[in-house]
Amino acid sequence: MTRLAGKRALVTGGRQGIGRGIVEAFIAEGAEVITCGRGAAPDGLPCAWHSLDVSDPLAVKAAALAIGALDILVNNAGVQVEKTVTESTDADWDLVIGANCKGVFNCCRAFIPQMNQGGSIVNIGSISGQVADPSMALYNASKAFVHGLTRSIAVDHGPAIRCNAICPGWINTGMLEAGFDLATDPDAARADAIARHPVRRFGQPRDIAAMAVWLASDEAGFASGQLFTVDGGMTAASPLNPGVF
Template sequence: MTGRFAGRVAAITGAASGLGRAVAEALAAEGARLLLMDRDAAGLEALAARCPDALTVVIDVSSAADMARAAAAGLDRFGPASLLVTAAGMLGPTAPAVEAEEADWDRLFDVNVKGTWLAAKCFIPQIRAAGGGAVVTLASAAGLTGSLSLPAYSASKGAVVMLSRSLALAHAPEGIRVNCVCPGSIETPMLDATFAAAADPAARMAEFRARHPLGRFGQAREVADTVLFLLGEGAGFVTGVSLPVDGGRLA
C-alpha cells in the first residue's frame, strides 16, 4: 500500500457490508481516517476491528437528524471530512413498478436517494471547509438502463446518477469533485438477496451472469479500487462521471 490517503478523513455510509465495507477496508489500508456509518451495529463493530482509528456511528441514512449527528461526531473526532462515499442502499420491491406498494417504494427512495442527498447535504460543507475534496456516490448499472426485474431499484439509482451530476456542476468551483460508480452484478449480500427473491434463484443467477460479457460477476474489491481512483489525485480532472463497473454489460 502507498498511503495515498494518509491523513485524509473519509465518511462512508453503508459501511458495514458489501461495497461500503470493501471501500472502507481499502481506504483504511491506504491510511485514511474513517467515519463509518450504517444501521448494522454488529457489522460496524466487526469492520472497526479491521480499520484502525475508525469512528462508527449507527444511523438510518434516511434520517436527517441521524446524518447530522454522525457528521458532527466525525467533525469532533477528526475535523472536517474531505472525502465522502455514499454506499448505503437497498433493493426494494421486485414487483413490476405499477404493482409496487407505496410504502415499499417510499422506503426505497428514502434510503437510496434521500440518503445520498442527506449525506451530501451534511458532508459537502465539511469538504468545502477542508479546502476541497471528492465525493463518490454508488448507483448501479441499473441506474443507466431500464430493469425488468428491479424497476423501482433502477428508478432510484437513476435518480442518484442525476443527483451526482448536478452536485458535480454545483460544487466544481469549490474544488469538490463528485462522481458516480455504477456497478453491474457484484458478489455481495445484496446480489445474494436478488437471487433469493426470485422464483427460480438458479435461473436468475444464470440470467444475470449472461448479461456480463466478461462471463462472471464482479468482486467488491474491484468496485472499491474504482472508488479509490475517483477519490484520488489521479482523477483530479474527473468530475460528473457515471462510471460503469459492469463487466461490459452496457458496452
Template sequence: MRLAGKRALITGGRQGIGRAIVEAFAREGAAVTTCGRGSRPEGLGQNIQWYPLDVTDTAVVEQLAYTTGGTDVLVNNAGIQIEKTVIDSTDADWDAVIGTNCRGVFNLCRAFIPRMGKGGSIINIGSISGQVADPSMALYNASKAFVHGLTRSIAVDHGPEIRCNAICPGWIETGMLDAGFDLANDPKAARDDALARHAMRRFGKPSDVASMAVWLASDEASFATGQLFTVDGGMTAASPLNPGLF
C-alpha cells in the same frame, strides 16, 4: 498510501461493497469513519470509527456532520433493494427505497458539502440499474437514476472545490445479487445466462468497486467529476445477442 492524510466517511459500511470500501480506504492510509443501522459490526478494525446512523433522519445526519467536523471524502453507499413492479409497490416500499437511496444520499451531501474543504471528493454508489432497468425493481431502478442525476448536479454546482462522481456497479456478489436471481422462474438458468453475458465471464466482487472508489477519492482523479463509472465486467457493453452462438 494514496489516501494518506485524508478523512473519509463511508455510509453503509457494515458489509458488502461498503465494507470493502472501508477496508480499502484504511489500507490506503485514510482516517476512516463509517456508519449504518445498529451496533458496531464484528471484525471492524479498531482504527475505524463507527456511528449508528439512519441516513433518512435529517437531524441525525446533521449531528454526525457536526460531530465529525466534516470529511475530505464522502462515499454514499447505504442503499436497499425491493423486488417489486410499480403496481405491486406499496407506500411503505416507496418510503423505504426512496427514503434510503434518494433522501439518504441527499441528506449526507447537504450536511457535509459545507464542511468539505477544497479538493473534496464525493463518491455516490449508483448502479447500472439506473441506466438500464432490471425487471421487477421499479423503485430501485428509479432511485439509482436519481443518484446519477444528483451526482451531475453537485459536480456542476460545487466545482471546482468539490468533485462528485458515481460508481455504477453491475452484478456484484452480495445478497442483492441472489435476491435478483431469485425473482426468475429458473434462478440457476438466469444466473448462467447473466454470467455468459459478462465479457469477463465472472460476476463482480465488492473489492472491484472498492478499487474504483480508491482512485476516485485520490488526487490521481483530480480531473474526474460529474461522471458515471460503470464497473460491470462488460455486461452492458454487449448486444442482446448471445455471443455463444457466433
C-alpha cells in the same frame, strides 16, 4: 500503497458488501475512515462506527457535527425491493426512496459545507439507473436520481469539491442473490447472466472499491460529474446471448 494518506473519509453503509470493501480499501491506502449504518457496529470492523439512518435528516445533521471535516464522502448506503410499480406499496416507496435518494441528499447537504477544499464525493449509483432491471422499479428509479444529483453537485460545488458516481453491475453480494431468487430457475438465470459478462464472472466488492479509491484520490483530480460503469462489460454487449454462438 498510500494514495489516501492524510485524508479523512466517511463511507455510509460500511457494514458489509460494497461498503465494507470500500472501507477496507481506503484503510489500506492510508485514509482515516469512519463508517455508519443502522444498529450496532458489526464484529471485526476496522474503523470508527456511527449508528445512523441516513434517511433521517436530523440524525444526519447531528452526525455531521459530531464527525467534523472530511476529505472524502462515499454515499453507499442503500436498499433494494424486488417489485414492479403496481406491486410497490407506500412503505416500499418510503424505504427505497428514503435510503437511496433522500439518504444521499441528506449526507451531501450536511457534509458539503464542512468538506475540505479539493474534497471528493463518490456516490454509488448502478447500471440499474441506466438500464432497467425487471421487477426493480423503485430501485431503478432511485439510482437514476443518484446519477442526476451527482452531476448537479459537480456543477454547483466545483472547484471546491469533485463529485462522481460509480455504477456497479452485478456484484456478488446479498442484493445479487435476492435478484436471482426472483427467477423461475435461479441456477439457469445465474449461468445465463455470467455468459453475458465478457469477463465471465460477477463483480466482487473489491472491484468497486478499486474505482472508489481512484476517484477519492488526487489521481482523479480532473474527473468530476461523471458516471463510471464497472460491470465486467455486460452493458457493452447486444441482447444476444454470447453463450449460444
